[in-house]
Ligand SMILES: Nc1ncnc2c1ncn2[C@@H]1O[C@H](COP(=O)(O)OP(=O)(O)OP(=O)(O)O)[C@@H](O)[C@H]1O
């Protein structure tokens with residue numbers, strides 16, 4: 123669905139390239155995560171892929187079309203939600219969705235149903251100016267789904283949301299994927315990426331350092347250890363054992379028998395730890 | 407019918423942000439002014455008011471709209487739909503021209519009376535002036551973030567208003583007649599029979615409108631869609 127080859131981009135008046143030769147592909151039905159610290163070039167790449175920034179070098183094809191030449195019909199088939207709310211504040215949620223819906227020639231989804239799906243049905247007739255940040259983000263998300271797009275571009279879709287609403291949005295993203303939609307997700311949030319993405323790309327300083335599935339990454343980079351926490355009355359101690367051969371590890375068995383065990387955990391590297399190890403950079 | 411959707415939305419946006427009330431208030435003030443001033447001044451003041459309405463207000467109202475839209479961040483959402491910049495600009499200039507034309511015709515009817523002016527010519531003059539100065543306003547608004555910056559920037563555009571000095575008979579120069587405000591003034595006066603109608607006024611104003619459109623389109627793409635400002 124998306125093919126990016128040797129993409130380079132320099133902002134006018136900038137000394138260095140913001141994007142320094144990026145390659146990736148996203149297949150239909152895939153949830154692809156684009157992860158990197160602030161200033162890495164995520165938004166720039168997204169703005170190029172959705173056809174807004176035209177002065178790039180290299181090739182970016184979306185649904186077989188070079189986006190530099192994208193016509194207005196291109197936008198009938200994609201849905202985009204941005205990191206910041208972008209709605210008409212003197213209009214109600216419903217009026218906002220109806221207006222944006224009226225700009226598509228194809229069939230659009232029922233705005234009320236979308237609002238219901240993200241828990242905003244009660245606020246449908248309230249002006250957006252009265253919305254909290256989280257409510258605006260959910261409305262933003264609805265707007266991206268209006269035209270039933272084949273590809274969804276989501277920039278930090280769960281930022282500013284409480285856990286329940288965050289979970290709900292994640293469920294909708296997975297539902298969309300099951301309907302065959304392709305999803306391009308940009309985020310700082312490794313947990314979200316880990317839960318949702320089939321593959322992730324790590325981007326730092328305008329370059330992709332690695333593309334792989336979260337599971338592969340954790341299996342290949344994770345430490346295979348078990349940590350046991352034991353003790354009594356607040357005076358707890360912990361020890362680590364190799365996961366391999368654990369059943370025959372006498373020390374481990376002895377500990378289970380003799381001490382009062384509080385917790386046992388396998389030590390998986392989180393995606394965040396892998397990111398830091400791979401790129402030498404923090405994700406903030 | 408994306409143009410219709412965008413146009414209707416613009417009109418509603420102007421209502422919600424009380425542009426119509428501001429216009430109504432100004433129109434009432436203008437009418438009262440024209441009512442009470444001495445009659446020997448009346449026709450000149452009427453021409454000035456009718457001129458300032460599309461040219462001055464058009465310029466500032468479009469600035470207000472764009473700054474509000476920037477603040478609400480709505481362009482991001484708008485330009486990932488199939489709407490084009492051309493459709494957006496057409497909707498914007500038409501909605502503001504509608505406001506300017508309604509106000510001007512009401513003022514002319516109250517101040518001069520029905521039958522005292524050529525409605526067709528007045529509407530043409532106001533519509534073209536409004537479109538031209540709305541487009542100039544866009545070229546400034548896309549570059550600034552705050553009302554203050556807009557006001558400071560508008561000083562540069564005040565060059566376009568130098569022909570007003572020619573209107574008052576303070577200075578006179580052939581060059582001034584090719585700035586867009588002169589044909590605008592000339593056409594408004596012609597609609598009241600104060601001067602003959604001149605086709606070259608119409609042409610000059612049309613050419614300026616074309617230039618302003620291309621300029622507004624280019625800068626709108628550059629500063630708003632591609633966000634290549636700063
Ligand atoms: N309009 C612009 N003009 C000039 N330089 C820009 C512009 N927008 C971004 N940049 C620069 O390009 C680089 C990439 O920025 P970009 O916004 O793509 O990062 P990001 O990964 O999206 O960061 P964040 O996580 O903070 O959103 C940065 O160095 C930034 O300073």
Ligand SMILES: [Mg+2]
Nearest residue numbers: 164165166205
């Ligand atoms: Mg960004």
